[in-house]
Every structure is written in structure tokens, then in C-alpha cells.
Amino acid sequence: MQSLLLDTALKYAKMGMRVIPVAYGAKNPIIKDWANQASDAPDTLSQWFSGAPTNIGITTGKRSGIIVIDIDNKDGADGRLSVADFEAKSGSYLPPTVTARTQSGGVHLFFQYPPDMEHVKGAIGILPHVDIRADGDHVVSYPSVGEKGPYLWEIAPWDGKIAVLPKVWKHFICGDIDENTLPKIRVPKKPFTLPNRISSGMRHATLLSYAGTLAVKDHMTAEELARCVKEANKNICSPPITDQTELDGIIAWATERIGKMRLVPDSTLPEWAFINEKGVKIVDDGLFVQWFKEQNDLVCINGIFYNHDGYVPATSIRSDIQNIIKFYVCTSLSTKVNNLFESLRNECFFELPPLRRDIVNLDDASLLIGTDNISVVEEGFTLNKLGVQYNPRATTAVWDTFLSGLFEKEDIITLQEYIGYCLVPTTIAQKALIMIGKGGEGKSVVGEVIQALFKTSMVQGELHKLQENRFMMAQLENKLVFYDDDLQSSALTDTGTFKKLVTATIPILVERKGEPHYEMLPYARILASGNKGLESCYDHTDGFYRRLILLRCKEKPKGRKDDKLLAEKIITAEIEGVLNWALMGLQRLMKNNWEFTISEKTQTSIEEAQEDGNSVIPFLKDESVVQFGKDESVTSVEFYDVYEKWCEDNAMKPLSLRTVANFMRENANDMGVSYSNKVDNKRGYVGVGVVNKVQRAGRFRIIQGAQEA
DSSP: OHHHHHHHHHHHHHTTOOEEEEOTTSOSBSSTTHHHHOBOOHHHHHHHHSSSOOEEEEEOBTTTTEEEEEEOEETTEEHHHHHHHHHHHHTOOOOOOOEEEOTTSOEEEEEEOOTTOSOOBOEEEEETTEEEEOBTOEEEETTOEETTEEOEEEEOTTTSOOBOOOHHHHHHHTTSOOTTOGGGSOOOOOOOOOOSOEEGGGHHHHHHHHHHHHHHHSOOOHHHHHHHHHHHHHHTEESOOOOHHHHHHHHHHHHHHHHHHOOBOOTTSOTTEEEOTTSOEEEOHHHHHHHHHHHHTOEEETTEEEETTEEEOHHHHHHHHHHHHTTTOOSOHHHHHHHHHHHHHHHTBOOOOOOOTTEEEOSSOEEEEOSSOEEEEOOOOOSOOOSOOOOTTOOOHHHHHHHHHHSOHHHHHHHHHHHHHTTSSOOTTOOEEEEEOSSSSSHHHHHHHHHHHHGGGEEEOOGGGGTTOTTGGGGGTTOSEEEESSOOSSOBSOOHHHHHHHTOOSOEEEOOTTSOOEEEOOOOEEEEEESSOOOBSSOOSHHHHTTEEEEEOOOOOTTOOOOTTHHHHHHHHHHHHHHHHHHHHHHHHHHTTTOOOOOHHHHHHHHHHHHHHOTHHHHHHOTTTEEEEEEEEEEHHHHHHHHHHHHHHTTOOOOOHHHHHHHHHHTHHHHTOEEEEEETTEEEEEEEEEOOSOEETTEEOOOTTOOOO
16 A cells, blocks of 8 residues: 555656645645645655555645645535536536546546636635635545545546636636626637546536536426436446436436526517516527527638628627627626627638639639630639629720730730639749839729729738738738739848748648637738839748749830729729630630740849849859859859959849858759869869959959850
8 A cells, every 4th residue: 555655646746746645544634834845756755655554635726736626525415516507607617627536425626727826715615515725725635545435536647637727717716706797707608518428427517517508508398308318328428327316316406497597488589589587588699699690691710700792890790799689688788799709600610611723703603614614613602702793705895905005915914814813712823923113004903903803802901011010911811812002112021921922832820919829821812013023132042033923014105194094994894804804814824734924024024133132143144253164163252252342343232141152052053063161171162163353444354155054
């Protein structure tokens, strides 16, 4: 026995619990100042539990990191009834946790000490026949023996997890609320859920909670309730309760609640409203949220509501709930609205359907897009419904004329493919498109037209703020387009966010104000317009620039008079035709295996943008300074010195030594260059050389036979 005592005490200590010796066959500690002397030191425990027989006590409270709910069951008084009553009243059910059976048949439920609390005072009779063991208390634990029998684990701490206290129970135990002030804690009531298996120590309490829920929420007859409880006992309890008196007691307690809690239907009231025994109108939460969900065809994805037409603002739902129930709620209307709103989120939970990059959803139809045909298919649930109806015969005479004055013919094809790409939820093509012009060419007309095409599936904002505002990313959830109609001329200080959006293949963490982080898979394509392309302060890799398509607008002819109502005319008369035009672009893109048609002019624009942002590229192309060949070599320091002087002579901004070194390493294979630490016994490059210290008219002399990097 002594070996078991010491071994068990050491196991408790290793789990962070402080242990004390308790009188054998009793509950009182046998050391002075036991609350402060409680120990987890092996030497101390060995002294305490290697001599005369003792019991083991575990101190509760902050030092051991636990709070224990002590539920008595003796002399005909069962604290489990009190717990079940409070659970039903608060709608907050205690989760499975480490559980001990006491000598008298009671239960100890172990919970984690709230980390935000400095002191939690124990309480005697917090509920009838229910005590709280916290700071300054202790509980007697296995393998101790009391006057009436042994202390046993139902779920031992080494076999199970010590659960976190539900919010309502935490505030109740800490004294923030009592049974009469429960509404102070705004936690939506959640339906009780039977676990897959109920162990012997929790059978009675769990069946009580289940029976109480049936009595209050499901409006069952006594016979139906009894049948459900017996079925749960038979199929879920391990092993089932065989004492028929005990089982009948559970059923009798819940049946009595039916008489006390039954709400009386009234044909003059809505199906979710009743009159209680005092003649007061009552809103049944469960019936209301089910009714509201069906009436509004709602689903909830990541906490956001949608109906058949798309996004539904939370403020709109709260307002609707309040306007409906205000005639049936006498007090705490705002609390009731908040509780119903949160319950509605749970009721409307919806798993996001798989994304289809061959389906375009419209106001009146869903289209299956093939490379050579388009067919109307059965409309399914979607978060990406466009605000346009399908008319395959609609044309675009005005739109075509406008585009021909804005872009070259080859670039119109690229724009057509990109807007078509935005019709479906995918980032497979991994490109962002930027329209570049001096101003007044007509870029804003494109923006107004695509806004009318995508409506709620498009978000307008500033691309640069995506990296600055941590809440902005969440706004892109389930959106097809992110449009920036006035791209800043300043370079991005961080391209990580931009690249994640353009090539999104896995969920990313985002957050909304006042809510925890959650995962989201963004697929909003980036479309912007400005006076110049997108630049990066520090990212000069091909990985950034290859994600860009830069379409340069034609210069506005002198004397051209613009129609200020042009966008409105196109939207009014041709928006359905613009859809057909974009669908043709999508089909072409699909046929080309999601590769855009890029004109030579556009490709040159991208290369020029990369050179403008990365002065190493034009430096390597300057044959008067750099030559390539297998016999060439240069140290890293010499290479950078020449590069820095070249930037000074050509009015370009030099990059840092580390950035240049990284660029050379990443592109070494393409240039036929290798990195070595044996170039004049220093680090450097083999396969490339520079002309150093020899200048002609302020410029480096020309090296014949050099090849482009």
C-alpha cells in the first residue's frame, strides 16, 4: 500500500499538483500550515508517504492549477440534481473532465484554474449539495480510503484531460453572478449533446442533464421522455445503470420539470412563442432560430451570414430579430436579441461547398463553362452570384468601341481573358492585372463596368493597405475581385500579402475586429489602375514580377471630348453583352491551360518594370561593364563596388549588398554563373567579370564579345 501511495503522489506531483498527507480513514491534513507546505518535491513526498499508512490530499486552487466541483450524494440528497437544474437554466453544460468517485458515492469534477484569476474562493453550498474547492482547500484522492470506502478515479488525470470551465460556470463559481443574475453573462444557450460514451462515474449526472433538456426544450410527453432516457442508458452508458430505482429517479425528476416548465401554445401567437404558467409570453430560442433560418434561407460560413442572393449584414439580421420579438419579450430585449443571434449562427452553420472553376453563377442561372460551349445547369448554393442575367444574344457595340480607344487590340484580348478569369473562384492563373495610364484615358469606365458586373462579389480598396491593415484581408472572404482604382505610386514594403493573394492555394489566417483568428481561402483576383505599375521596395525576385500583367493605355488624343455618362450607358444597355464578352475570354483562357495571351508590348512592360525596380538587371545587361564567360571571375565585394558606381553614374538606386548577392545566387543557373569562396581566396562569382577602374568619358569602356545575362 505504501509503495502505491508514494508512486501515486509522485504522479500527481509530476502533473503540477501540490500534495499533502491526510489522516488515514479521514479527510483532515496531518501537517501544520498544510496550505503553504503542500509539495511536489520527491524528497518531501517520500518522507510523507513511506512511513505509517496515510491518505493523499491534493490541494486545490492556483498552486495546483485546479478547481474542483464537489457533488455530494448521501442521505437521500443528490447534488447531481442541482447541477442538472443549473445547466438547464443557464444553457451551459459541464464538459467531460477528470472525474473521481468519493467514498460516499459523490463526485469530484476537476477543472482548470482560470488563468485570468488571482484568487478564487471556495464555496459551501453554491448549489444545493454542491461545494467548490478552490484556493485554500483540498480534496482527498485515490488511493485513499475513507470511513465509507475508497476514493476511485472514474477518469484519472493521466488518462484524460482536465477541462476548461464554461464561461457561465466560471462566473458563477467566481461570484460574478448567481442564479438570479444569469442574464448578465451574454452567452448563447447551446443544446445539450449526448457524448458517444458515458463512463460509469458520469452516468447519473449526464442522464440528468439529458433528461432536463428533453423536459424543457423538446416539449415531450412523460412517456416519450422516459423512453429516450432508457435508450440513452442502454446504448451509451458504459456499463448501463442497472438499478431501476436510480433510473426511475432520473426520469421522475425530469417529468416533474415538465409540469413546472411546460410552455402553453396559443393559436394567436407565432409558432415559436408560448405563454408560461404565470401568463407571460415566452420566446422559445430553439424554435425561433429554426423558424428564422427557414424564413430567410440563411447559412453561416465562418460567422458570416449568406442567403440565396449572397452576403447578409449582421446588423440587418439583428434588426430583423428585434423587430419580430419585441412584442413577446418583456425585459432585457437586447440580451435576448444577442442570444438569438449567436444561436442562429450555430443553427445556420454551413460547410463551404467545393469551389468550381467551371461554373459561373448569375442572377437567373448557373452556367457550366466548357472550352467550346456554355450550358445552363441546375442552380446550386453559391457565394459568388453576379448581378447580371444571362442573354447569349446580347452584344457590345459601345463597349467594343470604347476599348479600342483605350488599349491596343492584343491587350484587349488580355483584358477580356482576365475579366473572364475573375468570373470563377480560382487563383490557378496566378496573375494580377494593372492598367497603366497618365489619366483621363478611360480606366475608370472599366472600373464602373466591372463593379456593375460583379456587384457584391467585388471589393474596392487600396492594395497597399492590405499589408498595413490586419483586418482588411477578412473583407476578401468569398469575393471574386479586389479592385484598386487609384494605385499608389509608392512601392510595396512587403510583397508577402500580395503574393499570397495572387497564388492562394492553401487557407491563410485572418481576423475580424473583436473576434479570434480563423482560416480562410482567398480567391479575389487583384485588378488595379494607376499612373504606373506596382513596385516593391525589397522584393526584386522574378517571383514578384511574374505575377503581374501590365496593360498600358493608349494616350488620349488631343481634343477628344469624353462622354461622362459612357459607363452608365454601357451598364444600362450592354452589361449582359459584357458578360458574354468576358465568358469568351474565360473559355479562351481555359483552352490555353490558364495561360494568358500576353502581347510583346505587355511583356516588355513587365521586363521594364522589373528593371526599374531592380537595378541589378540593367547593370548585368550593360556590356560596357559586365562580361560573361567561363574564364571570368570576380569577388563579391569587387562586383558590388562596380555595381554601386554604375548606379551612381546612371542615376539609379543601388540595392543592398545582401540583396544583390541573393539575386546572383537565385539566378546563377540562368546566367551560367556559379558561386565560389575561392575567387582570389575570397567569396565571389565564377563565369562573370567586371571592368574595374578603367573609365572613358565617365563611362566604363566597352568589352567586346560580352553576352546578355
